[in-house]
Amino acid sequence: MSLALENVGVAFGGFQALAGVTLAVEPGQVMGLIGPNGAGKTTCVNTLTGFQRPTTGRVRLEGRDVSALAAHGFRREGVARTFQAGRLFGGLDVLDNLACTGVGLGQRRAAAEHEASDILGWMGISDLESRPAAGLPYTDERRVAIARALMGAPRYLLLDEPAAGMSEKEAADLADLIRRIASERGIGCLLIEHNVGLVLSVCAHVVVLDGGRVIEAGDRAAILASDAVREAYFGANVEVA
Numbered sequence: 001m002s003l004a005l006e007n008v009g010v011a012f013g014g015f016q017a018l019a020g021v022t023l024a025v026e027p028g029q030v031m032g033l034i035g036p037n038g039a040g041k042t043t044c045v046n047t048l049t050g051f052q053r054p055t056t057g058r059v060r061l062e063g064r065d066v067s068a069l070a071a072h073g074f075r076r077e078g079v080a081r082t083f084q085a086g087r088l089f090g091g092l093d094v095l096d097n098l099a100c101t102g103v104g105l106g107q108r109r110a111a112a113e114h115e116a117s118d119i120l121g122w123m124g125i126s127d128l129e130s131r132p133a134a135g136l137p138y139t140d141e142r143r144v145a146i147a148r149a150l151m152g153a154p155r156y157l158l159l160d161e162p163a164a165g166m167s168e169k170e171a172a173d174l175a176d177l178i179r180r181i182a183s184e185r186g187i188g189c190l191l192i193e194h195n196v197g198l199v200l201s202v203c204a205h206v207v208v209l210d211g212g213r214v215i216e217a218g219d220r221a222a223i224l225a226s227d228a229v230r231e232a233y234f235g236a237n238v239e240v241a
Contacts, residue, residue: 008057032203039209080154090134
């Protein structure tokens, strides 16, 4: 059981954004996806969530070929995501941001509100329920976006740069939350981040992209020992603890 790309290529005209990418997100595990700007990370996320169809290869969800499924179909099949921008509904309060997602997934309003309240409580942010989404501080906006993605009990959650702009303490709190999402809810998480320290601290397995291709995959030790990763991502003179 997994959400997987199988030898996926994505081309935009003459530009090859992804070439022969294979990876799999397993339930209850946190996997990292890193690489320099333009490496193809967001294209991977878009392909895994139906926002981009592969040019070649396949997207598989627990054994089924879902390459042609639309984005809303992926969400209804248990694949959720966040975006680099929070994309909250600014005219609604936090609870309604979550509840309207539940309604969109087929829940009755009362059930959606109940689940929304439970999720906010589980995350420790119940105090935000009645706050207008448009006025939230940046870090709270990111946390609410994750809470909204948890509506409907997804089996997979793809997080696109959730720690961008966070302080070291805020990023550490986010790392704890991601671990809990995987361990307590059994959700398979794909973490796409420029904060390499965060990825290596949370993820048991990391895939590194460069130029739309996988140049390395493995655990923390394998990533740190890779000359290809150091050259493409960290730079020859950068040390990562």
